[in-house]
Structures are given as structure tokens and as C-alpha cells.
Amino acid sequence: MLTFYSDQTLRRRARTELDGGRLVAPYESPERVVLVLKWVREVGLGEVRDPESFGLAPVLAVHDRGYVDFIAGCWDEWQAAGHTGEAIAWIWPTRTLRDDVIPEHIDGRLGHYAQSADTSICAGTFEAAMASKDIALSAMAHTLATGEPSFGLCRPPGHHAASDQFGGYCFFNNAAIAAQHALGQGVGRVAVLDVDFHHGNGTQQIFYARDDVLFASLHGDPRSCFPYFLGHADETGRGRGLGYNVNYPMAPGTAFDAWSRALDDALGRIRDAGCEVLVVSLGVDAFEHDPISAFKLGSDDFTELGRRLATLGLPTTFLLEGGYAVEEIGINAVNVLSGFEAAS
Numbered sequence: 001m002l003t004f005y006s007d008q009t010l011r012r013r014a015r016t017e018l019d020g021g022r023l024v025a026p027y028e029s030p031e032r033v034v035l036v037l038k039w040v041r042e043v044g045l046g047e048v049r050d051p052e053s054f055g056l057a058p059v060l061a062v063h064d065r066g067y068v069d070f071i072a073g074c075w076d077e078w079q080a081a082g083h084t085g086e087a088i089a090w091i092w093p094t095r096t097l098r099d100d101v102i103p104e105h106i107d108g109r110l111g112h113y114a115q116s117a118d119t120s121i122c123a124g125t126f127e128a129a130m131a132s133k134d135i136a137l138s139a140m141a142h143t144l145a146t147g148e149p150s151f152g153l154c155r156p157p158g159h160h161a162a163s164d165q166f167g168g169y170c171f172f173n174n175a176a177i178a179a180q181h182a183l184g185q186g187v188g189r190v191a192v193l194d195v196d197f198h199h200g201n202g203t204q205q206i207f208y209a210r211d212d213v214l215f216a217s218l219h220g221d222p223r224s225c226f227p228y229f230l231g232h233a234d235e236t237g238r239g240r241g242l243g244y245n246v247n248y249p250m251a252p253g254t255a256f257d258a259w260s261r262a263l264d265d266a267l268g269r270i271r272d273a274g275c276e277v278l279v280v281s282l283g284v285d286a287f288e289h290d291p292i293s294a295f296k297l298g299s300d301d302f303t304e305l306g307r308r309l310a311t312l313g314l315p316t317t318f319l320l321e322g323g324y325a326v327e328e329i330g331i332n333a334v335n336v337l338s339g340f341e342a343a344s
């Protein structure tokens, strides 16, 4: 299986994440992708290629223009305002405030476009996000051209990024951008299956009213897990999208037996919907030792996940999302890919 990767993803090196009231070194570190790349090479998964540049058009196909401009200019504007730390949102249009007038000051714009305070914006963030979506697009283009599976070693991740909001370490929604690209190339319906521990709220939001993308997500119940405000089982889509959004919230502590029953149900939904291409939002933070997640999957369970995904028999693009137990992130991600290849 081909892997797409770029050193440009390393250009985001945030120093701060607000975590339990302290500023800590971010969980979403550049070392994550270095470790996955090392393991890709270790097991001889296949060639590692640089991505092509696709420009901004595929980003603007799923994201708002003002939002993209904000991500591109935030760091310079933040510094120009005289701030000396990294850009961390601190005021939001919450339930008692208005959200229909976008402020001019960078502090207000930051709050308008932010979902969460865990994600600082720093030098290189836009450049890394651009590289990450080019990796996703290149992986999808390869799968469309050859029918072969591909692995996009994306960083930063994407599945929390909504049409006009960043958060949960995500800026551009790589999976949504790749799925939309497939539709533009003539694919009738794409499935995005999100196996990251956290609900893919951004992907859900982008496709919620549409029936050309089936979104299915297995995740920690939002009553007790990030992103807290989306991902419930009763969110099933809107308008013509009704029935094309499927959430499997599960309690903290869930292990592979229950988790894989939800997986099998999701695979059935993807089959029944007649999806022609599969995008896997491949977070591996459902791992039992992940520092910020609460499921109990073991490393061998990720191999079995790969095998079950292969039973769909679809052209498949895997895109890295989360996974933070840095020692094992490479093993777990590559186990999925190896399991998929062995069963294909």
C-alpha cells in the first residue's frame, strides 16, 4: 500500500495546549507522524510518496472562505495585536450571545472560528494544514486512479474541523476534502467511516444535510467525552441527508467485543447505502493506553479492524486522525493497514 507523507506537516510545532487549567506541551505533536512513518518503513508497507499540490479550491469546496482566510492570517494578526503567547481562543459566542456578526479584532474572530481552547494557533499551522490536506487528496487521487488502497499520513488531523470552525487539533477536514474530491471525479456516493475515539463532529456537520456522503462514527459518548456537544445516536441527518449520518456513542471502558459489534453494524450500513469509495478516518486513540481516550482496544484489535474493513471490497483511502500513546501509535495504525492488505 502506498503512503503519502510530507515533512511540511512538521511545520506546526505548537508549544501550548490548555489542559486541566495548565499550559502543557500539546498531545498532538509532530513526533506522532515520524513514529508512524518509521513503522510504515519497518514493516515494509510499501513506497512512501510526497503529495501533489492541489491548491485551495478543494479546501473551499467544504470550508467557508472567511474561515480559510482566518486560518491563513491568524498567526500574523495575533502577533500584530501585540500578543506574545500562542493564539488561544478565550471568548465565544455562547448561548446568551449573538453569533451572526463576525468581530474585527483578532481575539473576537478567533472566538468566532474556534470550537475549543485546546488548540493553539502558531507559526506554521496554516502551512502544515495545507500539507495535510494535500496528503489526503493525493492518497484519494491514487485510490481513484488505481482502485488500490492508500494511506495518507495526515497531520494535523481533520475530523473535528467544521465548515467554519477549528478545534480538537484540526483545521482543515482532510477526510471531507478527500470525500468531496472523489464526488467531483464522478463517484456517486462516498462512505466516511470514523474510528477515532472522538466523534468526528466536523465531518458530520459538513455532510449532515447530504445523501452523497454517508458518515458513520464510533466514539466515546459525548455525554462524557470530547467534543461533548455532538455525536449522539439520535443525530441521523437532515433533509435529503436523513439516514446518512450514523453515530455509535459508547461508554468509556468499551473493549473490542462491543466496539466491533458497532463496527459490523456500520459496515452493514455502508454496504446497504451502495457506497462506491471508502474513506477511513483512522484515529488509533481507541487504544487501551491512549493518554486522552477511554476505550480498551489492544494492538491486535487494530489488525482485526483492518481485516473487517477489507470485507467491504471498496477502493479505500485511510487518513490518519488521532492517536497519542506515542510509543504505540505507529504499530496500531500500521496494524490496521496490514490487516486490510492481508484480507484483501
Ligand code: OKP
Binding pocket: 018, 019, 020, 118, 157, 160, 168, 169, 196, 197, 198, 199, 226, 283, 285, 292, 321, 322, 323
Ligand atoms: C482530537 B482527535 C485534553 C484533551 C483536549 C480534546 C481531544 C482532541 C482529540 N485536555 N483535547 O479526535 O484525536
Ligand code: ZN
Binding pocket: 196, 197, 198, 283, 285, 321, 322, 323
Ligand atoms: Zn481522537
